[in-house]
Every structure is written in C-alpha cells, then in structure tokens.
Amino acid sequence: MKIVTWNINSVRARLERLVEYLRTRSPDVLCLQELKCTDDQFPFAEVQALGYRAEVFGQKTYNGVALLSKLPVTDVAKNFGDGDEQARVIAGTVNGVRIVGLYAPNGQSLGSEQYAYKLQWYGKLSRWLSAQPRGPLLVCGDFNVAPEDLDTYDPRIFAGQTLFTPQERAAWRSMVDANHLVDLFRARAPTQTGLFSWWDYRAGAFKKNQGLRIDHVLVSADLVPRCTSTEVDRQAREGKLPSDHAPVEASFD
DNA sequence: ATGCCCTATGATATAGGA
Numbered sequence: 001m002k003i004v005t006w007n008i009n010s011v012r013a014r015l016e017r018l019v020e021y022l023r024t025r026s027p028d029v030l031c032l033q034e035l036k037c038t039d040d041q042f043p044f045a046e047v048q049a050l051g052y053r054a055e056v057f058g059q060k061t062y063n064g065v066a067l068l069s070k071l072p073v074t075d076v077a078k079n080f081g082d083g084d085e086q087a088r089v090i091a092g093t094v095n096g097v098r099i100v101g102l103y104a105p106n107g108q109s110l111g112s113e114q115y116a117y118k119l120q121w122y123g124k125l126s127r128w129l130s131a132q133p134r135g136p137l138l139v140c141g142d143f144n145v146a147p148e149d150l151d152t153y154d155p156r157i158f159a160g161q162t163l164f165t166p167q168e169r170a171a172w173r174s175m176v177d178a179n180h181l182v183d184l185f186r187a188r189a190p191t192q193t194g195l196f197s198w199w200d201y202r203a204g205a206f207k208k209n210q211g212l213r214i215d216h217v218l219v220s221a222d223l224v225p226r227c228t229s230t231e232v233d234r235q236a237r238e239g240k241l242p243s244d245h246a247p248v249e250a251s252f253d
Numbered sequence: 254a255t256g257c258c259c260t261a262t263g264a265t266a267t268a269g270g271a
Contacts, residue, residue: 009270010260034270036261061261062269106270114269144271163271198271201258212271244259244271 001071001095001252002026005140005215006236007033007103007198007245011066014243015043021236021247022050028070029094030247031101033142035064035087042066059087065141067092067101080128088121091132097223097252098132102141107162115162118144122171129179137220139181142198142245144214145172147183150193151213163214181218184250185230197232198245206237215248226252 004027008014011032022030030052035042039058047054051070057078058064064087067073073092080089091100105121108114129139145168149155158164176183189195196211205211217230229251237246 013260034260108269108271142271161271200271203257214271241259 001028001097002249003029003031003097003099003138003140003217003252004233004247004249005031005033005101005142005217006247007142007215007243009034009243009245010036011043011064012037012041013241015046017236017242018043019046019050021233022047022052022068025233025247025249027068027247027249029099030068031090031099031140032066032068033064033101033103035059035066036061037064055090055092057087057090059085063087063103065090065101065103067099069094071095080124082124084121084124089125089128097136097138100129100132100137100139100141102139102143104142104144106144107168109162110160110165119167119171122168122175126175126178129175129181135220136223137179137181138223138250139179139218140216140248140250142215143172145169146212146214147172147186147216150191151195153194153196153210153212158212163212176218179218180221182221182224184217184219184224184227185213185232185248187224188227188230195232196246197248199237201244215245217248217250219250223252228253
C-alpha cells in the first residue's frame with residue numbers, strides 16, 4: 001500500500017498536475033493539503049474517473065484537506081471536534097491502518113496570534129492522537145516544523161525563525177514522543193542531508209536544493225518493518241507552475 | 254535586501270504562506 005502526503009497549494013490551480021500525479025505514481029492513498037477551496041469546488045469527477053474516492057474537508061480561500069483512496073475508507077473524521085473553523089485534519093481507516101492527513105498552522109511570526117495558535121494546535125493534536133483507537137497509525141502531512149538542523153539547507157539562516165524555533169520543535173517532538181510515533185523518513189535516513197519536501201518559489205531555491213523538510217510521515221512502531229520504500233517525488237516540483245511542496249511517498253507491505 | 258514567488262479574493266492591492 002502506497003501512502004502519500006502532498007501540500008498541493010490550491011487543488012484548482014494544480015488540477016492537471018494532480019491528475020498527472022495520480023495517473024503516473026498511482027498512490028493507494030493520497031492526503032492533500034491546502035486545497036484552498038470549498039467542498040463543492042473540489043474536482044470530485046476528475047479524481048473519481050481515475051478510480052479514487054475522495055473524502056474532502058474544504059474551506060474557502062485557506063487551508064482545506066482531503067483523503068483520496070483507491071480502497072474503501074471507513075470512520076472518517078474531520079478536525080479534533082473542538083469547533084475549530086480552520087479545516088486542517090482529515091482521518092480515515094484504510095486496510096486496517098488509521099491514516100491522518102493534516103495541515104499544521106504556519107505560525108507566521110514569533111509572538112503573533114498565529115504562532116500562539118500553532119503551539120496550542122500541536123497540544124490538541126497530541127491529545128487527539130492519544131485518544132485514537134489502538135492499531136496501526138500513520139500521521140502525515142505538512143507539519144510546518146523542521147525538526148532538526150539537518151532538515152534545512154542552512155540552519156544559520158533559519159535559526160530563531162518560525163518553523164525552527166525551539167518551542168515549535170519541542171511541540172512537534174512532544175506530540176511524536178507522547179504517541180510513540182516514528183519519523184519514518186528520518187528513521188530510514190538518519191544522517192542524510194538535503195532530504196527536503198519544500199522549496200521557496202523564489203531565487204531558484206529548488207534548483208539549488210535550498211529547501212526544508214517540513215512534510216512528514218509519522219508511523220506507529222508496527223508499521224516500521226512493513227515499510228518497503230520511501231521517496232520524495234522531486235519530479236512533481238519541476239516544470240511550470242508546481243506546488244512549492246513535493247509529494248512525500250511511503251510504501252508498505 | 255525591507256527584495257525575489259504564488260494563490261484567492263464581491264480583488265485591480267492585500268493577506269497568507271514558509
């Protein structure tokens with residue numbers, strides 16, 4: 001089973017790329033973030049034509065997440081059930097694996113309302129995950145946190161900035177540890193540099209591989225030995241009008 | 254470099270992204 005997370009940065013602006021991706025990479029499950037559209041604006045017909053059902057949690061202008069699957073999906077959940085109006089989390093069970101696709105808040109700048117919301121949101125995520133049913137669990141998405149210095153091309157440039165502050169890293173780490181999750185890509189490549197999932201649109205950052213690793217696949221321990229491959233599809237970041245994120249892919253037996 | 258780019262919006266500048 002191939003499970004992918006991809007911050008597509010507007011599903012409507014990127015529809016052709018989405019179709020191309022599904023056709024060529026053929027994931028079993030694709031978690032999408034930053035749909036930037038409402039449910040009724042989602043391209044259901046186009047993905048259904050390729051054999052995917054779509055569970056969609058849209059929002060006007062900002063955020064929005066979806067879970068596309070070739071296989072049946074049960075027990076769909078959206079957000080944490082706390083009345084948060086920002087569409088950031090969608091979950092479903094596929095083939096016995098509880099899959100959570102999420103779009104963590106960006107945090108904007110230190111001391112901003114968004115930054116406080118981000119830290120609070122991580123606490124809610126951690127508690128909500130702890131309440132999930134036992135069994136294989138995979139939590140993927142755009143976490144907007146680069147966990148280690150290794151996850152940026154130059155830690156000096158990013159020191160103290162959002163996505164890198166000690167508070168954000170601690171919030172991320174505490175959520176991972178409290179739920180006994182494994183950062184799958186880092187676990188399989190503990191010292192690899194240049195392993196990124198996002199590159200700034202500006203200044204030819206992708207060409208220079210000046211990126212960040214902020215999209216992650218976190219799994220329960222039972223899924224680690226079942227993982228057969230992990231890959232960042234850098235091809236999807238190339239060419240004309242790409243998302244600034246690449247799909248992050250993991251396959252399991 | 255306070256810059257670069259991209260998206261959505263009752264839009265023609267602004268907010269948000271990371």
